[in-house]
Amino acid sequence: MPLNLVHTNDMEDKKMVDIKDKIKKLLALATSPNENEARAALLKARELMAKYKLEEYDLESKKDASVVDELVGVSCTAMTNGWITQLATEIAKRYCCTPFIQRRIGGKRRWIGFIGLEDDFAVCKQVFLYACEFVFDECDNIRRIGSLTRCTTDIRELCNAYGYGFVKGLHDSFEEQDRLHNEYSLVLVPSDPVLEASRYMGEPQVLGGSDGSKVYGSSAYSSKGYVDGKMFDPMAKLEG
Numbered sequence: 001m002p003l004n005l006v007h008t009n010d011m012e013d014k015k016m017v018d019i020k021d022k023i024k025k026l027l028a029l030a031t032s033p034n035e036n037e038a039r040a041a042l043l044k045a046r047e048l049m050a051k052y053k054l055e056e057y058d059l060e061s062k063k064d065a066s067v068v069d070e071l072v073g074v075s076c077t078a079m080t081n082g083w084i085t086q087l088a089t090e091i092a093k094r095y096c097c098t099p100f101i102q103r104r105i106g107g108k109r110r111w112i113g114f115i116g117l118e119d120d121f122a123v124c125k126q127v128f129l130y131a132c133e134f135v136f137d138e139c140d141n142i143r144r145i146g147s148l149t150r151c152t153t154d155i156r157e158l159c160n161a162y163g164y165g166f167v168k169g170l171h172d173s174f175e176e177q178d179r180l181h182n183e184y185s186l187v188l189v190p191s192d193p194v195l196e197a198s199r200y201m202g203e204p205q206v207l208g209g210s211d212g213s214k215v216y217g218s219s220a221y222s223s224k225g226y227v228d229g230k231m232f233d234p235m236a237k238l239e240g
Contacts, residue, residue, distance in 0.1 A: 019052045023123060027130045039166075039173050039228060045127050046094060046177065046188065049120075053096075053187040067197045068121040071102060071113040074132055078108065080156060083163030085204035087131055088112045090171050095124035098190050100201035115198045117191060131170070135163050138228070142221065154215050161218040165225025 023045045076084040085101065092099040097116030103109060114124050139159040146155045178185050190198070 019048055020119070020123060020126070022048055023126065027126070039170050042091070042127055042131060042170060043173050043177055045123070046174075046184070047181075049095065049123055050181065050184045050188055066118050067115065067193050068118050069100070069113060069115040069197060069201070070121070070125075071111050072125050072129060074129070075109050075111045077110070081160070081163060083135075083160060083167050084112060084132065085110065086164070086167045087135075087170070088114070088128060088204050090167060090174065091128045091131065092116075092124060093190075094174050094184075094188055095127060096120035096188055096190055096194070097124040098194060098198040098201070099204045100198065101204045110204070112204060113201075115190075115201060116194050120194075131166075134228075135166050135225075138162055138166075138225070157215040158218055158221045161215070161221040162225040165222035166228060167225075169226035169228065 026045055026048070027041055074084060074088075076082055085099075088099040092114055095116075097114045097120055100113050100115060101110040102113060103111065112128075114121055114128070116124055139162065142158050142162060143155050146158060150158070
């Protein structure tokens with residue numbers, strides 16, 4: 001066997017630890033107050049994950065791993081932060097996982113969870129929580145600015161407009177990344193055990209909350225959500 005195909009379990013463990021550490025640093029860099037560019041950070045995190053997966057397949061070795069299905073501590077309703085279910089779906093399907101929801105019978109609140117192989121779940125969860133935190137921070141700014149002139153309902157709708165805009169921008173960025181790197185769509189998909197475990201779980205559906213389109217000024221917040229992250233390249237800092 002050629003030397004470059006020797007790949008022990010210890011080497012695999014170290015590679016995944018390294019990749020998760022780099023992604024943590026990547027997302028941390030994106031929280032700079034002068035460079036709040038989240039979408040590019042999420043794309044770079046995915047790029048790192050894809051490179052790891054490609055190396056793993058090139059070495060013709062795939063470590064057995066257990067399937068994890070867990071809630072991640074984030075919830076929403078149709079009226080409040082309904083964009084979260086879309087965000088969970090967008091991120092899960094591009095980070096080798098599948099999303100699901102849990103809610104009490106008759107309850108309005110949906111709790112978000114993911115199903116994936118252990119290492120994939122850890123990365124997917126981290127990226128999702130970071131994206132939620134980023135949008136929540138911007139929504140806090142919207143509330144602070146609008147508290148003197150807007151009613152609570154309008155502020156909520158403006159936050160939704162930003163959230164839905166952010167998810168749309170992230171979706172388009174993922175699509176562009178896939179066009180540039182066809183191999184990503186081949187390696188960053190849920191494995192058969194994950195799909196089997198997901199068969200009876202409820203995938204997050206698009207909730208019926210407003211995207212803010214009836215509130216004056218909401219288009220500006222939707223546009224801001226869409227473009228946030230467009231120019232930032234935190235990977236350059238990591239490599240430097």
